Amino acid sequence: MSNKTIFINKISNEQTALLPAIEFRGEIRIVEHERDIAAACQDLAAQPLIGFDTETRPSFRPGVSYRVSLLQLSTPQRCYLFRLNRIPLAKPILQLLENRDLPKIGADVAGDLRSLRQLRRFRDGGFVDLQTIAPQWGIEEKSLRKLSAIVLGQRVSKAQRLSNWEAAALTDKQQIYAATDAWVCTRIYEKLLRTPKI
Secondary structure, three states: OOOOOOOOOOOOHHHHHOOOEOOOOOEEEEEOOHHHHHHHHHHHHOOOOEEEEEEEOOOOOOOOOOOEEEEEEEOOOEEEEEEOOOOOOOHHHHHHHHOOOOOEEEOOHHHHHHHHHOOOOOOOOOEEEHHHHHHHHOOOOOOHHHHHHHHHOOEOOOOOOOOOOOOOOOOHHHHHHHHHHHHHHHHHHHHHHOOOOO
16 A cells, blocks of 8 residues: 555654644534433434543542533534533433443543443443554554554643533533544544555
8 A cells, every 4th residue: 555654653742732722513402401411312312422521620639529520422513512420321321321332532541441430330331442542553652642643643621621520511612622632532532544564
């Protein structure tokens, strides 16, 4: 194959910072009422694959930790932000998380699933962790920021990571950050699949 892309195995923070930022530009839907859960999950279940991430309110005090605040599930056009500090981890959401036939792409999936299981027990299925598969293309980096830099040549901003995910209303910046984190996983995954492994 003549157009074979060989990814670099590592990238420095300085090199990453020089890259253009990548941002989700689709529709963001906030799900904070139980009545909206089923329709959101129905749309997500119809997709060939979805991006997956969670956010938790940061604690700046030792020994204090919060439960997961936000679950992001993204299609290429739409990202749903499920505010789990307001709504339960309801059955339609669990059905998505347990569906083995619906690939859900994330980074550090095990950590996110651990957080979600503190809310409710479920048996996950169909998850793909970019950190686990990236070495098949010779990539040694683990963070989503650096995986995006290496595979897409674009940088994921982490500016909102330590913001309050349980605020009364999420700011536009928080919404875009959260949506980008889930959506970009699908972009990285699709690019990897189009590239020969080493």
